[in-house]
Amino acid sequence: MTTHSVAAPDADAGARVHAVRHRYARRGDRATVRGRAYAAYLVALFGLIYLVPVFYAxxxxxxxxxxxSSADATPVACALAAAACWGAQLAGRFWGPLVIQPFLLYVFMSTDLSPASYLGAIARRRLVYAGAATLVTACAAAYLTTDLFDRLGTALPGLAAAVGLGAFAAVAWLWGQVRAVPDNLALASGAGAMALVVAAPSRLAPGGGGGLWLLALVLAAGAAALGRAALRSIRTVDLARLARESARASQARAYAWTGTLHHALDLYRPEPRGLTSALIRSGGLLRGYLAQGATRALRTLGRAIAAVASLLIGGAVLALGAAGPEGGPALFAWMAGAVGVYLGSGWVSETWRGLRDELTLPPLFGERWGGTLARTLTWPVVAVTAGACLGGGLALLAPWPWRGAPVADAAPLVAGSVVLALGARFLREMKLHLPLELLxxxxxxxxxLSGLRIVAWQFDGVVAVVIGVATMNAVPSALGAAALGIGVAACCVWMGLRRTGWAHRGLLSRLGRGENGRATRGSSR
Incomplete structure (x- = not known):
């Protein structure tokens, strides 16, 4: 298909782009009206059955x-604004608003149109959608968890801050895709400084009530300034990089729709770089297991930094939640910290995938079971334990006013939660293809409700962590709760082994063959 077949040669750029999009929208595999109506029916049914009772409760x-008052909510709103900006920038680096279908992008790239003529309208429309989604999400979360919208004096500034947050987060999403890394670091630093400056007056003068209005004004001004600069940068976007991102996004979307979200996430794993010679000693032998794991982690530096931050912050939040008073925000902090440790355990090492391959594929160096575990699990277990315990220890030693449990009771809970997170990570990494019985x-x-079971299978690690922490919270004894967490982790490990095709009898027989093989080699010597 060429541009001459869909538009007149003398048509302007807007008409040509519209003609191409109109022709592409009329392709054979497009969504039908009946399909869209059924999707709308499902959304309405879900909202009527689940969302309406939740909002009513x-x-x-x-x-x-x-x-x-609004002054009390200003620091939290500033922190959320900075976090939303950073998250939007990070999302833009992987899947920004300019990512479109690869075929459609190829058609546009084969013409003489400038990138701004066919990507500008797409970017503006998606920024509006992203801003509206952020606004609805922020307002819904504030309505469900706080009493911000119960009074008119706090509802209006809260709504204004949510509108500014939606606009600023949407622009930061585009900024993260079209600008270079130094520009993104500058924006991230500026967002953090802005949050501190806006939150400082409300902390110094608690009686002031204009903190949320000031935050809304700053966010709106920042969105307007950054939006103009980001939209002007579309004309200089790297089309080759955008084509690669679009192709990867299309493949990831296909994986996600077919129930293999873990394969879609694997497409966004960073490629290891450098430090290859650091894995080998000067004598030609491989280094120890810890040195190998640390070196492999440093080969993906960005992922390692994210893992360290997630483990430290997750460990601190986990410790505060475990040591806090029962019920209320403490339980949510406990769950959030455990999920953070779970995420950091996956980012800290690539050896999980190696363990899955060694368990599912024929052994390359013989059936030496102990070597497999030691080689693949030493670094992630040590790194996760050290990071979570360091963050949790610093949080427990700091004087927090709302801490309810002593350190002696919180330490077993933290240890059990870390073991639970490691077991859930093992369960997730041993995942293969979608089982047909789930359909x-x-x-x-x-x-x-089979769709809910598929969703639970997709996020089984997070589900295991949340359910495990909720069950541990119901146990009155700290040691009993820790033992329960270890038991849930053992169940996760066993389920992960079953996913790789290891039955109970097969596991024991392979262990026996490994022991017999070592004994035979020892006797032959």
Whole structure:
């Protein structure tokens, strides 16, 4: 298909782009009206059955977090604004608003049109969608967890801050894709400084009530300034890099729609760089297991930095939640910290995938079971334990006013949660293809709920961590809760081994063959 077949030669750029998009929208595999109506029906049914009762319960029950005034909510809103900016920039580096279908991008690139003529409209439309989604999400989260919208004096500035947050996060999403790394670092630093400057007056003068209005004004001004600069940068975007990102996004979307989200996430793993010679000693032998793991982690430096930050912050939040008073924000902090440790355990090492390959593929160097575990699990276990314990220890030693449990009771809970996170990570990394039995329908009065089972299988590690922490919270004894967490981790390990095709009898027989092989080699010597 050429541009001459879809538009007149003398047509302007806008008409030509519209003609190409119109022709592409009329392709054979496009979504039908009946399909869109059915999707809208499912969304409406989900909202009627699940969302409406949740919002009704939130409106008739006491708020989880009480907001006394807008000045009290300003520091939290500033922190959320900075975090949203950083998250949007990071998302833009991997999947930005300019990512479109590879074929459509190829058609546009084969013409004489400038990138701004066919990417500008797409970027503006997606920024509007992203800003609206951020606004709705922020307002819904504030309504469900706080009493910010219960009073008019805090509802209006809170809504204004949410609008500014949506606009600023959407622009930061585009900025993360079209600008270079130094520019993104400058924006991230500026967002952090802005959050500190806006939050400082509310902490120094708690009686002031204009903190949220000031935050909304700063976010709106920043969104307007950054938006103009980001949209002007579209004309200089690297089309070759955009084509690679679009192809990878299309493949990841296909994996996600077919129930293999873990394969889609594997496409975004960074490629290791450098330090290859550091794995080998001067004598030609491989270094120790810890040295190998640390070197492999440093070969993906950005991923290693994210892992360190996630482990330290997750360990600190986990310790504060475990040591906090029962119920309320402490339980959510406990769960969030455990999930952070779980995420950091996956980013800290690539040896999880090597362990999965060694368990599922024929052994290359013989069936030496102990060597496999020591070679692949030494570094992630040591790194996760050290990072989480360091962050949790610093958090427990600091004087927090809302801490309810002593250190002696919180330490077993933290240890059990770390073991639980490692077990959940093992369960997730041993995942292979989607089992066909998950596609069988589950007929209930609420309809077919097999989709929920598929979603739970996709995020089984997070589900295991959340359920495990909730169960540990119900145990009155700290040692009993820690033992329960270790038991759940053992169940996760066993389920992970079963995913790789290892039955109980096969595991024991392979262990026996490994021991017999070592004994035979020892006797022959």
């Amino acid at each position: 939130a409106s008739t029950s006491p708020a989880l977090v009480s907001v006394g 069988l329908p589950i007929v209930t009065p609420l309809g077919d």
